Amino acid sequence: MNHNLRTSRRLKDAVKATAITGLSILLLAMFLSPFLFMVFTAMKSPQQMSALDAPIWPAKQATYTYNGNDLEVFIVPMPEGTKKELAMLKPGREQSIFVDPADPNTDEITWQGSWRTLERPWEWSPRWENFSEVWELINFPRLFRNTLFLAIMSEIGVLISCTLVAYGFARFRFPGRNILFTILISTIFLPAAVTTIPTYTFFLKIGWVGTYLPLIIPTFFANAYDVFLLRQYFMTIPHEMDEAAMIDGASPFRIFWSIILPQSIPVLVAVSVFHIVWAWNDYYNPLIYLSTKPELQPIAVAMARFNGIHSTNPHLIQATALMALVVPLIVFLLAQRFFKQGIVITGVEK
Structure with a gap:
């Protein structure tokens, strides 16, 4: 049993x-x-994109070289009920002439019917030239340089400002702390469209429009989302470690630099990955502030302009998107262990 x-x-x-x-x-x-x-x-070719019977994977139509000419190959139904791949020598409206690639020395085969109704065999054939063509058309080196500069500089601002603000909310007790933190978190729900016109007007009057400054300087004033993640993680670090450092004469900034930050690598990596991906994909802000400076625009804005110009070439559009995806994907793969650890711990209720 x-x-x-x-x-x-x-x-x-x-x-x-x-x-x-x-x-x-x-x-x-x-x-x-x-x-x-x-x-x-x-990885598809323009010819495959325009073919109605093309497979979903990158391929080319099978051809056969006969007497120095490249002939198209079709799947032709034979009188005995089988199907055979034959190369079309002479197309016709009601009958066409084919040769057998497997045995080209045999007599030519006359097939009755419209050759346009025949299926075509396809061969796996990725077209890697799409990527080199896009590389030249969209000037990827300049776009990568612009986007990396924006992502790295704004990342520095986010890490400096958000860690300091989160440390203050996590470790210091002062009147109105909870109210201030609630107000800070509530700004997450504030639509970006509400602040677009006032901030643009302000940056326009001080002469920052057309430069990177409106995209970099605001990151040095923290944001609610990253402050929340960092604060949650800082609160998991025991206060006894702070007290022991204070007994040894450590100042609050010394505690922050020598105790809090070294133990917060997972959440710092998580915040870094979040921001780099956001900065890499940011389209709205660079479009507003760099619309008159195409040489300074990042990859997201340039891709939108490229898509409009080459809307009839979806293979080039997808090649552009795939190339733009490489850097954020590599960053995530390299940091995924710390990234997942930071997200899990910052979700602990405190």
Whole structure:
């Protein structure tokens, strides 16, 4: 009896694990399918993009060289009921002449019917030239340089300002602390459109429009989202460590620099990844402040302009998007261990 129960329990566990794994794979496939479609489209040729019967993966129509000429290959139904790949030598409205690539020395084959109704065999053939073509058309070196500069400089501002503000809310007790923190968090719900006109007017009057300053300087004044993540993590660090450092004569800034920050690497990495990805994809702010300076624009703005110009070339558009995705993807893969740890710990209620 016990043996049967154990066998039944193991069978149920195996079925449950198989079902969960299968569902996870299905969800993963659904989630990654748009990305896979983008990769395939980025490697297609213009001819494949215009062909109605083209497969979803990058491919080219099969051809056969006959007497120095490249002939198109079609899947032709034969009289005996089979299908054969034949190269079309002479197309016709009601009948066409083919040759057999497998045995070109045999007699030419005359097929009755419209050759336009025939299927074509396709061969796997990624077109890597799309990426080099886009590299030249959109001037990727300059765009990468502009975007990296904006991302790194604004990242420095975010880390400096947000860590200091979060440290103050996490470690110091002062009147109105909770109210101020609530007001700070409430700014997350403030729509960006509400502050766009006042901030643009201000930056215009002080002569910053057309420069990187409106995109970099505000990051040195903290933001509610990153302050919240950092504060939550700082509050998980025991206060006893601060008290021990105070007994040894450490100042608040010394505690912050030597105790808090070294133990906060996971959340600092998480905040860095969040901001780099946001800065890399930011389109709205650079469009407003750098609209008259195309040589300073980051990749998001240049991609939008490129998409408008090359709207009839989706393979080039997808190649551009794929190339722009490389840097944030590499950053996330390199930092994913610390990133996940920082997110998990900052979610602890304090």
